Amino acid sequence: AQSVTQLGSHVSVSEGALVLLRCNYSSSVPPYLFWYVQYPNQGLQLLLKYTSAATLVKGINGFEAEFKKSETSFHLTKPSAHMSDAAEYFCAVSNSGGSNYKLTFGKGTLLTVNP
């Protein structure tokens, strides 16, 4: 079975500050890991994904995440927050990236960016 835990349902940062959103996963096999962003009244947009290549993954909008197997973590970071980053962020895991692809999502972290 696979699962995802996102630590902190709500994170608030100031504009220009570091963004750190935490994600820990559980998987019985080497996982595929993802971060998605959801803006109000919109679907999910892929920020980045880890597929067993480089452990440091760079995504869109200046976000990156580091896969740490020993810590079973895949935390999302951005050096400097912008107002436009305010949204809900979901970490997801899949260990069936082949013919039976399905994602298990965390409960999400709402990011608020203060001016």
Next chain:
Amino acid sequence: ETGVTQSPTHLIKTRGQQVTLRCSSQSGHNTVSWYQQALGQGPQFIFQYYREEENGRGNFPPRFSGLQFPNYSSELNVNALELDDSALYLCASSIKVGTGAEKLFFGSGTQLSVL
């Protein structure tokens, strides 16, 4: 813009009724997945269709069923609606070629309210 369109955007039904939600994928996307996102939760995988056949299912009862059509459209049908079925339903399409974590393109969802 993901190229995935869902209809209707909002829907209100009463308990016991049946509902059909629709999704139109990008041309060439041979895989469609459906997710249920309850309020304050991450999306939960319902099932996936590949080339018009069910190709994986999450922990949802048989009253949740689907169809995928050759014209890249699909349907999610829910019978005997229950109050707990109230949620945002997301469809996500992708192109499956061999194995690997293909990118999912999410629609904006259908908000279903069951009264």
